[in-house]
Amino acid sequence: MAEPRLNLGKATVLLVQASATELDILGxxxxGFGVKGIRKCTSxxxxxxxxxxxPFDLMxxxxxxxxxxxxxxxQRLRRAEENANRLAPIMLVCGHAAPSNVERARDCGANFVVAKPLTPPIVYDRLMWMAREQRQWVEAEGYVGPDRRHKAFGPPAGEKGRRHDDLGLEVGLPIGPDLEQDEIDALMNPRRAVA
Incomplete structure (x- = not known):
């Protein structure tokens, strides 16, 4: 099966890098990904x-x-209600992916953090990931940006969820007999049908 492709021909991208050399490489x-609308800034x-x-489709x-x-x-962009780019996906690029840098990037409202050195396959993979992600937008007193949780496990046991679509952890009653261990093993190790 072929890998899904991302058509970036009509996308507009803002690149912000302090180093002119890194900015040229990133551009x-x-x-190479097909982006025609690129704006570069060194500050x-x-x-x-x-x-x-x-407006930009990616920063x-x-x-x-x-x-x-x-x-x-x-962080300022995410809080600027009058700015049309406040909802744009943002990828932060850092030289050192220390936990403190990743936490700071997460807390400022970025969608994703990528560590240098950048390679085209890694950047493209992260772009595909950001295109598929469906995290909700959060606006709270101390944070504005995509939900910092990448997986929705639901609310803690015994707690009511904060979101309208949070599912409870209550399990219903069984609707039939339990499977025997050999039936479970057969589900995990399917065999070829012999004609």
Missing amino acids: QMFI VEDAEAVSATQ VVDCDIPDGAGYDFV
């Missing part, structure tokens, strides 16, 4: 000005901009 990578100030006037922001400016840019 070439997205050109957060430029990115803020551009994002206030032009790729460098975490390694001095003084945490990349994280702060994402």
Whole structure:
């Protein structure tokens, strides 16, 4: 079966990198993916000005901009209700994927964090992941962005869920006899039918 493809021909992407060399490499990578609308910024100030006037389908922001400016840019953008890009998917790129950097990226409202060095297969895989993700949007006092939980396990036992679609952990009564162990084993190890 063929791998699903992502048509990025009409996508507009904002790339924010402090290093001009890394910005060029990242730009070439997205050109290779078929993106025709690329806007490059080497500073957060430029990115803020551009994002206030032009809509983007994706933003790729460098975490390694001095003084945490990349994280702060994402956090300000997520809270800017008048900015059309506040809901755009954001991929943060960092030199070191230390737990503290990943937590900071998660808490500022980014969709995904990718560690350098970047390779086209890794970036494309993360783009596919972000295109398929269906996390809900959360607006709370201390956080604005996609739900930080990647898996919905439902609310803790005995607790009412915070979301309208949270399922309880209550299990219904059995509707038939339990399976025997050999029947369970047969389900786990299917055999070929012999004619």
